[in-house]
Amino acid sequence: MATLDAILFPLLLLLSSAIPTLASGFATTLDPSLMGLNLRKEKLSHFRFYWHDVMSGPHPSSITIVPPPSNASATFFGLINMIDNPLTVRPDPGSELVGRAQGLYSSASQEEVGLMMVMNFAFVSGKYNGSGITVLGRNPVFQKVREMPVIGGCGLLRFARGYAQATTHTFDPKTGNAVVEYNVYVLHY
Numbered sequence: 001m002a003t004l005d006a007i008l009f010p011l012l013l014l015l016s017s018a019i020p021t022l023a024s025g026f027a028t029t030l031d032p033s034l035m036g037l038n039l040r041k042e043k044l045s046h047f048r049f050y051w052h053d054v055m056s057g058p059h060p061s062s063i064t065i066v067p068p069p070s071n072a073s074a075t076f077f078g079l080i081n082m083i084d085n086p087l088t089v090r091p092d093p094g095s096e097l098v099g100r101a102q103g104l105y106s107s108a109s110q111e112e113v114g115l116m117m118v119m120n121f122a123f124v125s126g127k128y129n130g131s132g133i134t135v136l137g138r139n140p141v142f143q144k145v146r147e148m149p150v151i152g153g154c155g156l157l158r159f160a161r162g163y164a165q166a167t168t169h170t171f172d173p174k175t176g177n178a179v180v181e182y183n184v185y186v187l188h189y
């Protein structure tokens with residue numbers, strides 16, 4: 001027992017000095033290099049892909065989970081759609097799948113068709129397979145270019161910040177299906 005104490009006690013002392021005390025009890029300042037981060041080596045990446053909002057057919061990727069009230073304005077104010085939209089390299093839905101846009105959009109404007117987008121772009125291709133970025137922003141769909149903030153990321157895209165620009169490639173008013181080009185600019189490490 002005495003020998004065990006003799007070994008454990010110095011070890012505990014060593015450990016307690018190695019673990020930083022949390023200043024406020026639950027938060028502390030870390031040296032970024034401990035997480036393999038070099039703050040001077042921030043990268044800027046540009047992603048371009050096509051977002052397919054498929055509302056028709058047997059397997060829609062975009063479904064209305066909360067319809068607008070029947071007496072709603074012409075802007076569908078109150079509508080909520082849940083999406084699991086394919087992201088492809090070209091406008092052709094059969095082109096290579098690079099990820100999925102998972103989340104929802106809701107009609108949040110009474111003046112124009114203006115959506116609030118809350119989406120995770122979950123990439124499935126190449127080195128970004130398993131990584132993703134999160135977009136939360138305002139999307140007035142009838143404007144030529146809509147810009148939305150990138151508010152974060154995960155995997156290789158941890159600490160991501162930037163913006164996404166959406167431009168409608170095609171929209172079919174009969175089915176509601178749309179193909180939208182996304183250009184996303186992201187700073188990350």
Ligand SMILES: *[C@@H]1O[C@H](CO)[C@@H](O)[C@H](O)[C@H]1NC(C)=O
Binds near residue numbers: 069
């Ligand atoms: C819409 O209809 C509901 C139910 O009839 C009613 O309570 C509400 O006041 C109406 N809203 C507007 C903006 O007319």
Ligand SMILES: *[C@@H]1O[C@H](CO)[C@@H](O)[C@H](O)[C@H]1NC(C)=O
Binds near residue numbers: 125126129
């Ligand atoms: C992406 O990662 C998943 C899970 O690790 C793996 O099953 C899949 O084959 C990968 N896809 C590509 C295109 O590398």
